[in-house]
Amino acid sequence: MERTLITGGAGFLGSHLCDYFVLKGHQVICMDNLLTGNMENISHLIGHERFSFIKYDVVEFIYVQGHLDNILHFASPASPNDYLNFPIHTLKVGSLGTHKALGLAKEKKARFLLASTSEVYGDPLVHPQKEEYAGNVDPVNPRGVYDEAKRFAEAITMAYHRSHQVDTRIARIFNTYGPKMRLNDGRALPTFMVQALKGDDLTVFGDGSQTRSFCYISDMVEGIYSLLYSGEHLPINLGNPDEISISDFAQEIIALAGSKSRITYKPLPSHDPKVRQPDITQAKTLLGWNPKVSRKDGLRKTVEYFKKKIPEALNR
């Protein structure tokens, strides 16, 4: 039986990975300091014989008893609001936390997969983004804390691979959505869902012409799994290339929720990328992976989750 450590396992992506790897027969150790993660995401797994949870901050030396086959390093604040609220912790978990997780992978001779991000491309001047594009990042803008932390994380991951022969992978994850997103994490999708379902105005930043490409969580989890068992050490983009402007996205959510909400425009945050679309040629050819869930189907599943969660949040 494979033993897999998932750092950030109580977060949105991490908790879906915990489910998936338990389902695949792994013994899963979930580690999270709960800064932005949430026990509710994994509460159904507590008590499962192949699941354990350790509340821990991976910025500190990580000790895990017994062997490990895989380390999935997903610990980090990941929404712009979160990393702007926790800039130093974001830098520390991307740098010191990745160093500790790599040290553990070296010690245990485990496969290591880094959750990197489309943010390494910053505000891209090349469109769509291919892995070979080195990005356009300003290190001292407020958003730079996440971008540079992940760029450092990629650099140290490659260094551990090249110098210590650690069996590493790097997933450059583009916008991903689905159930278990935090209602108030500030990202476009949960914010718009909550606003549309409550009948409030949707807050589009800037003129809404900036684009994103949204990938449904089940596709992303399968992509991460395929990458882990591939032999690819260089970064691989994972995401759904179906690109949409943020104002059209807001309209789609209003229509889906059957809402009478309107759109109000707010200032565009500093260094908000103007375009984003993954080139997934590498994932398709090297991993045989291709996202399957259309935005229409994915949003339909996601709105059901928000419909259930909003009354619960209001009653608390």
Ligand code: UDP
């Ligand atoms: N956005 C918006 N209204 C919101 C939240 C976000 O218009 O209430 C915009 C944001 O400025 C960005 C896009 O939606 O252009 C996606 O933002 P998100 O926070 O989801 O993540 P990002 O892709 O920027 O990391």
